Amino acid sequence: MNVTLTGLTEGMVYAAFALALVLIWRSTRIxxxxxxxxAAATAFIALSLIQNGQSYWVALIxxxxxGFVLGAVVERVVIRPxxxxxxxxxxxxxxxxxxxxxxxxxxxxxxxxxxxxxxFGLEGFQVGDSRIAxxxxxxxxxxxVVVTMALLIALFRFTRVGLAMRASAFGQxxxxxxxxxxxxxxxxxxxxxxxxxxxxGLLIAGGEFVYPAYMDSLIVFGFVAAVLGGLxxxxxxxxxxxxxxxxxxYVSGYVERGSALVNVSALVILMVVLLVRPGGLFxxxxxxxx
Amino acid sequence: xxxxxxxxxxxxxxxxxxxTPTSRLELSGIxxxxxxxxxxxxxxxxxEPGQVHGxxxxxxxxxxxxxxxxxxxxxxxxxxxxxxxxQLRRLQPSKLxxxxxxxxxxxxxxxxxxxVLENVMVGAHRHAKAGFFSALVALPASDADERxxxxxxxxxxxxxxxxxxxxxxxxxxxxxxxxxxxLARALVAEPDLLLLDxxxxxxxxxxxxxxxxxxxxxxTRMSVLLVEHHMDLxxxxxxxxxxxxxxxxxxxxxxxxxxxxxxxxEAYLGDDVDVxxxxxxxxxxxxxxxxxxxxx
Numbered sequence: 001m002n003v004t005l006t007g008l009t010e011g012m013v014y015a016a017f018a019l020a021l022v023l024i025w026r027s028t029r030i031x032x033x034x035x036x037x038x039a040a041a042t043a044f045i046a047l048s049l050i051q052n053g054q055s056y057w058v059a060l061i062x063x064x065x066x067g068f069v070l071g072a073v074v075e076r077v078v079i080r081p082x083x084x085x086x087x088x089x090x091x092x093x094x095x096x097x098x099x100x101x102x103x104x105x106x107x108x109x110x111x112x113x114x115x116x117x118x119x120f121g122l123e124g125f126q127v128g129d130s131r132i133a134x135x136x137x138x139x140x141x142x143x144x145v146v147v148t149m150a151l152l153i154a155l156f157r158f159t160r161v162g163l164a165m166r167a168s169a170f171g172q173x174x175x176x177x178x179x180x181x182x183x184x185x186x187x188x189x190x191x192x193x194x195x196x197x198x199x200x201g202l203l204i205a206g207g208e209f210v211y212p213a214y215m216d217s218l219i220v221f222g223f224v225a226a227v228l229g230g231l232x233x234x235x236x237x238x239x240x241x242x243x244x245x246x247x248x249x250y251v252s253g254y255v256e257r258g259s260a261l262v263n264v265s266a267l268v269i270l271m272v273v274l275l276v277r278p279g280g281l282f283x284x285x286x287x288x289x290x
Numbered sequence: 291x292x293x294x295x296x297x298x299x300x301x302x303x304x305x306x307x308x309x310t311p312t313s314r315l316e317l318s319g320i321x322x323x324x325x326x327x328x329x330x331x332x333x334x335x336x337x338e339p340g341q342v343h344g345x346x347x348x349x350x351x352x353x354x355x356x357x358x359x360x361x362x363x364x365x366x367x368x369x370x371x372x373x374x375x376x377q378l379r380r381l382q383p384s385k386l387x388x389x390x391x392x393x394x395x396x397x398x399x400x401x402x403x404x405x406v407l408e409n410v411m412v413g414a415h416r417h418a419k420a421g422f423f424s425a426l427v428a429l430p431a432s433d434a435d436e437r438x439x440x441x442x443x444x445x446x447x448x449x450x451x452x453x454x455x456x457x458x459x460x461x462x463x464x465x466x467x468x469x470x471x472x473l474a475r476a477l478v479a480e481p482d483l484l485l486l487d488x489x490x491x492x493x494x495x496x497x498x499x500x501x502x503x504x505x506x507x508x509x510t511r512m513s514v515l516l517v518e519h520h521m522d523l524x525x526x527x528x529x530x531x532x533x534x535x536x537x538x539x540x541x542x543x544x545x546x547x548x549x550x551x552x553x554x555x556e557a558y559l560g561d562d563v564d565v566x567x568x569x570x571x572x573x574x575x576x577x578x579x580x581x582x583x584x585x586x
Contacts (some may be wrong), residue, residue, distance in 0.1 A: 158436065159436065160415070160435065160436060160439060163408055163411055163412060164412065164415060166403065166404055167401050167408075169403075170401035170402055170403050170404060171399065171401050174395065174401065175401075175412065176383045176384045177361070177383050177384075177386060177387075177393060177395075178387060178392075178412050178413050178415060178475070178479070179384060179385075179386065179387030179388060179415050179479070180384070180415055182384070
């Protein structure tokens with residue numbers, strides 16, 4: 001029970017991060033390895049604000065907004081020039097960015113461990129006479145991710161901009177011929193993805209320590225979750241994140257010395273999925289493969 | 291061809307629909323070379339307002355290349371494009387719809403992950419009123435806009451008799467239906483000029499006949515440039531026809547004139563089309579490899 005609740009909470013964060021990766025993959029066919037560093041940068045912006053006496057909520061909003069700007073700037077300045085070239089180029093650029101932003105964080109904020117506050121209590125709820133591993137903060141984490149996803153779905157399903165973004169993702173040339181400003185949609189896609197990534201980064205940091213590389217394991221988990229869901233499917237990313245969160249939580253909770261095996265388990269899951277269902281569990285890419 | 295197939299106007303006649311005379315597309319002296327190979331040399335054609343202009347020729351004649359010049363996908367190495375009396379220097383594909391030009395693609399080019407209705411809504415994009423950020427931030431504020439877009443797209447589907455497929459995904463529909471959806475997507479932008487790239491390919495006789503009627507009915511609202519293989523369709527719906535062969539213009543005029551032209555008969559009509567196509571391919575004309583083609 002406790003293990004499941006922990007897994008669910010963590011899985012939500014993985015889901016959010018995986019969703020950020022999927023948003024970018026869908027529209028530009030790039031795996032953004034810099035996603036974690038970008039999110040870490042916004043977390044440090046939030047931390048600076050909090051250390052200077054601002055409330056958590058102000059810091060959260062500023063961090064998400066700076067994530068939006070950072071995502072847009074990265075797409076415009078760094079990714080745009082390599083778009084349309086061999087896909088590997090763009091991926092290598094994001095890897096370079098990953099290292100560069102991390103180094104930049106270390107230069108600006110130092111590389112020591114800093115504790116990052118959580119907005120809500122970290123004491124588990126009392127059920128009967130025992131405390132469960134479900135905290136007020138877990139509720140916040142799950143709620144924040146659910147609300148964000150609902151907003152994204154509304155944006156994509158019910159607005160003209162969302163429609164144009166989906167059209168750009170499915171056929172850039174055709175969308176352009178129909179008068180869609182594809183470039184702007186790609187920038188917006190990166191910006192939104194960076195906001196979601198930033199949210200994941202702040203949620204996972206709550207009540208923990210942050211340091212320049214604190215997002216590294218989340219990149220791996222987010223990527224595994226995204227692949228689990230098929231890389232192409234936002235719903236798949238969410239389900240993949242939850243499955244991964246639960247699986248890792250069970251490994252760490254029920255297997256002897258399991259917490260040491262968490263990272264290895266993630267890789268095992270990734271390999272099994274790639275071997276058994278290379279398209280992911282929710283491959284929506286059938287129509288796109290042609 | 292039946293007696294009805296004779297198109298009404300004779301050369302130089304006024305088009306039957308009164309439109310602003312500036313809504314005319316003039317391609318003049320167009321040449322295109324791909325890496326030293328000449329795909330088009332000195333071709334000129336004018337699509338008069340409210341007319342259907344056919345562009346025909348054997349495979350490899352340069353039809354698609356000229357078509358791509360007209361919509362900005364291929365940049366000519368010489369020649370001018372004049373639209374509504376203004377010379378277009380650099381025609382950008384994304385600016386096309388704002389200029390009032392819409393095109394369909396060879397194949398269909400529908401977005402696989404969007405429903406039929408959504409596909410058509412993307413085509414109506416330029417008519418949306420709400421600004422970019424109001425649509426992004428204030429969901430309710432753009433509601434009315436969204437509804438208009440939806441209604442518009444629904445009406446376009448209805449005009450093509452495809453409204454029953456609105457909620458389906460293109461991949462699950464038969465090819466002729468997909469083609470109708472693609473046409474609806476072009477029409478919903480209410481262009482002044484419609485560029486149709488082989489709209490009849492893959493259609494049955496009956497469907498082709500319906501398509502012909504449809505083209506005749508939309509040309510009261512817009513002019514049409516039609517690239518097509520099927521001679522009977524071209525002869526039936528076009529007001530004027532330009533014939534290309536090996537990148538050169540070999541004839542132009544009304545369907546009757548073109549059919550009577552010995553050069554055309556020699557290049558095209560008298561012979562089996564496929565044999566011609568093979569011959570053209572052997573001589574290495576590059577239209578099949580031009581970079582501008584977009585597949586669906």
